[in-house]
Each structure stands twice: as C-alpha cells, then as structure tokens.
Amino acid sequence: MATVHEWTGLEARALRHALRMGVRGFAEHLGVAVNTISNWEKKLAGTRPNGDSQAILDTTLARADAAAHLRFETYLSEASHPSAGAGRRVTIPRPRAWEYEDWTDDLDRAVVALSRQKFHFAEDLLRRWTSLFKPSDLDGRGLYLLARSTALLGDLRRDRGEVLGPLSAVRSYAGARSLFTQLVIPRRVAQLDLSLAVVAEMAGELESAARRYEDLAVDDRLARRDRARARLWVGTALSKDGNHDYAARVMQSAIREFEDLSEPDDWAVAHQKLALACRGAGDLDSALRLIDVARSTGSADSPMQRVRLDTAYGHILLSDPVTLDDGFHVLDSAQKLAAEFGLSHQLRSIEDIRKTSQGAPGLLRP
Structure with a gap:
C-alpha cells in the first residue's frame, strides 16, 4: 500500500484524483476549506x-481501498519530479474522463445559479475549474469546457455590472472567444461577438454597439433566434441614443421574428424594449399598452427580469405627472430587489432615471 513521507500539494492532488472527487467534495471529505485545496493544487510541490x-x-490515504491506492501510485508516477532543487520540473496529470463529467455537471449547476442571480455560488462553481487547469493541460474536450466556463464568468460579471476592467465581462468574453476560435466553433465565436456588443452598449458605446448588432443580425454563424435578438438590440441601442422612431421599427421586426419562432419570453422582452422606445418618442399610451403586454406575458421568475420589468414600468409612469408617485413607488421596489441581488448595472440605471425625472420641469417629486 502507498505511503507518503511528507505531503505536498502534488501528492494531495494525486490523492483527490485517486479518490475520484471534485475539489469541493475533497475539501468536505477532509474537513478543510475549498480555497485550501485550490491553493495546494495551484502550488503543487511548492507547498506543504x-x-x-x-x-x-x-x-x-490509509482508509482508501486498493483500487484507489493503485490510482494514487499511478498518478504520482505520471507526475514524475526530481528531488527538490532549482529547476525542478513537475508533470501534472491531465484531467480524467470522470473529472470532465464533474466539470460538466458544475457548469449545468452554474447556469441554473446564474438564472437565479446566485452569483457567489455560480462563481465558486466556475472558478473551481478555471483556476485548476491551464489550456496547455487540456485536450479538445477540456478546452471546450474551459471556454464555456469562461463565457459563463462573462455572463456573471455582465449581470453584476462589472463591464470594464481587468476582472470584467469584456475580459472574460474575449478569453472565451479566443478559446472557441482555437477550437474552430464559429457559432460560439459569433455568440461571444454578440455578448461583447451587449457589454459595449452597457458601457455607453451606443453607436458602436448598434453597428455590431446590425452585422450580427445577418450573420449566418448565428441561429435564427440569436439573429432576431441582435435585431432587437439594434433597436435598444438606437433608442438609448435618441433614435426612437427607427428603433421602434427595428424592434417590431424582431417581435414578428420571435412570434414566428414561438419564443414567448423573447417576444415579451421585445415588447418591454419597444415600450421604452415609445416612451422616448412621447407616445405614452402605446408605451403603457406595450409594457402591460410584457408584464402579463413575460417570465418574471428571476430577480433580474423582475427588476428590468419594474424599471421599465416605473420609467414610463414617471413620464406622466399624473402617475409620478406610482412611478417612484415601482422604482423603489425595483431598487430594493436590485440591491438585494447585487445588480449594480440596474441600480445605476434606476438612479439615472430618478435624477432625470426629478430634474425635469413639471415632474418634481413632492
């Protein structure tokens, strides 16, 4: 049976592989923090x-069965490293099939967590893997999982409003795009181009975002639904830039496309966006009718979508002195929910709406 004179991060990682456990499961099994395991495996033989x-x-190790001992010895032999000293080389065992299965399961869990804005849990699931392997450690399947994980980190940072900077949605999306380009998966590359256009719009680059959306709306690399979304987002960027009439025509085209595709959630979101374009154009009757359609037919299961719907509804109500107080009340609720779930981009949008409304002649809140 295998024995270890002194454990380093290298032997600890080999034991985790031998026991066929993920990082979190291994940490729970040992009774230590997940970060402790991650630190051991990051430094390998350089930490004790x-x-x-x-x-x-x-x-x-002593309690492990014979098969686990055999795997442990095999992993250590594969991770051959000379005795301590300068220039020591360490060959790290590549991920095994069962690790890829664990990784895939964690990605599915991360998608669900993101849909519910459980950001900390989703980030733990994703960083467990992105911090564990370098691209050079991975085969094609592993690179695909790493690219998906990196793209989901981009979604997480986008939803938290972390648009620019070294730890931002832009950086994550660019990294994922590079990996999917390396894997020659054009559809995924185009989807990342769409995501990068979204964060450009969020950063206020409205004209640039609109041009990117227009190109992607006719890009054959994308599925029909994604092309329709790109067309809708052309309208949102144009509307934010003050071009409400043309934006409304583009959005109506996207609504017809979503109806043909039988995509009720996208159809409802498009009505929400169109309502705001009508508000911007001064057509409050149409804006109220359209936002009622969005609120009655769209999915509001996630905090993010509830905040978006209430923000749009409140914005429209604030445009009429008669419904001003109702508008501030709706925005108050949206603001509380956005703060609860850390939706910083939505919080900034709500604050901007408040400032604009409170500063408009005839629309001062009592």
Whole structure:
C-alpha cells in the first residue's frame, strides 16, 4: 500500500484524483476549506500542508481501498519530479474522463445559479475549474469546457455590472472567444461577438454597439433566434441614443421574428424594449399598452427580469405627472430587489432615471 513521507500539494492532488472527487467534495471529505485545496493544487510541490492536514491526508490515504491506492501510485508516477532543487520540473496529470463529467455537471449547476442571480455560488462553481487547469493541460474536450466556463464568468460579471476592467465581462468574453476560435466553433465565436456588443452598449458605446448588432443580425454563424435578438438590440441601442422612431421599427421586426419562432419570453422582452422606445418618442399610451403586454406575458421568475420589468414600468409612469408617485413607488421596489441581488448595472440605471425625472420641469417629486 502507498505511503507518503511528507505531503505536498502534488501528492494531495494525486490523492483527490485517486479518490475520484471534485475539489469541493475533497475539501468536505477532509474537513478543510475549498480555497485550501485550490491553493495546494495551484502550488503543487511548492507547498506543504500543515501538521493537522498532514495527518488528515495520511488517514484518508490509509482508509482508501486498493483500487484507489493503485490510482494514487499511478498518478504520482505520471507526475514524475526530481528531488527538490532549482529547476525542478513537475508533470501534472491531465484531467480524467470522470473529472470532465464533474466539470460538466458544475457548469449545468452554474447556469441554473446564474438564472437565479446566485452569483457567489455560480462563481465558486466556475472558478473551481478555471483556476485548476491551464489550456496547455487540456485536450479538445477540456478546452471546450474551459471556454464555456469562461463565457459563463462573462455572463456573471455582465449581470453584476462589472463591464470594464481587468476582472470584467469584456475580459472574460474575449478569453472565451479566443478559446472557441482555437477550437474552430464559429457559432460560439459569433455568440461571444454578440455578448461583447451587449457589454459595449452597457458601457455607453451606443453607436458602436448598434453597428455590431446590425452585422450580427445577418450573420449566418448565428441561429435564427440569436439573429432576431441582435435585431432587437439594434433597436435598444438606437433608442438609448435618441433614435426612437427607427428603433421602434427595428424592434417590431424582431417581435414578428420571435412570434414566428414561438419564443414567448423573447417576444415579451421585445415588447418591454419597444415600450421604452415609445416612451422616448412621447407616445405614452402605446408605451403603457406595450409594457402591460410584457408584464402579463413575460417570465418574471428571476430577480433580474423582475427588476428590468419594474424599471421599465416605473420609467414610463414617471413620464406622466399624473402617475409620478406610482412611478417612484415601482422604482423603489425595483431598487430594493436590485440591491438585494447585487445588480449594480440596474441600480445605476434606476438612479439615472430618478435624477432625470426629478430634474425635469413639471415632474418634481413632492
């Protein structure tokens, strides 16, 4: 049976592989923090667990069955490294099939967590894998999972309003795009181009975003639904830039496309966007009718969509002195929900709407 004189991060990682556990499961099994495991595996032979952890690892290995011991010895032999000294090379075992299965499961869980704006849980699931492997460690399947994980980190950062900077949606999307380009998956590359256009719009680059959307609306790399979304977002960028009439025509075209595709949620979101374009054009009757359609037919299961719907509704109500107080009340509710779930981009939008409305002649709140 295998024994270890002194544990380093390299042996600890080999033991986790041998026990066929993910990082979180291994941490729970040992009774240590997930970050502790991640730190061991990041530094490998360059770190030595403390005395308590040495004992826990000894006990865990001793209790493992014969098959696990064989796997442990195999992984250590594959991770051949000369004795300590300058220039030591470490060959890290590549991910195994069962690790890829765990990774895939965690991606599915992360998608669900993101849909419910459970950002911390989703980030833990994604970083578990993105911090564990470098692209050079991975085959094609692993690169695909890494690209998906990186794209989902972009979605997470976008939804939290982290648009620009070193730890931003732009950086994550660009990294994922590079990986999908390397894998020669044009559809995924085009979807990342669409995501990059979205964050450009969020950053206020409205003209640039509109041009990108227009190109993507006729891009054959994208599925028909994504092309319809690009057409809708052309309208949103134009409307934000003050071109409400043309924006409305573009959005109506997207609505017809979503209806043909039988996509009720996208259809409802398009009515929400069109309502805001009508508000901008001064047609409040149409705006109220359209936002009622969006609120009655769209999915509001997620906090994000509830905030978006209420923000749009409040914005429209604030445009009429008769419904001013109702508008501020709706925005108050949206603001509380956005703060609860850390939706910083929505919070900034709500604050901008408040400032604009409170500063408009005849629309001062009592």
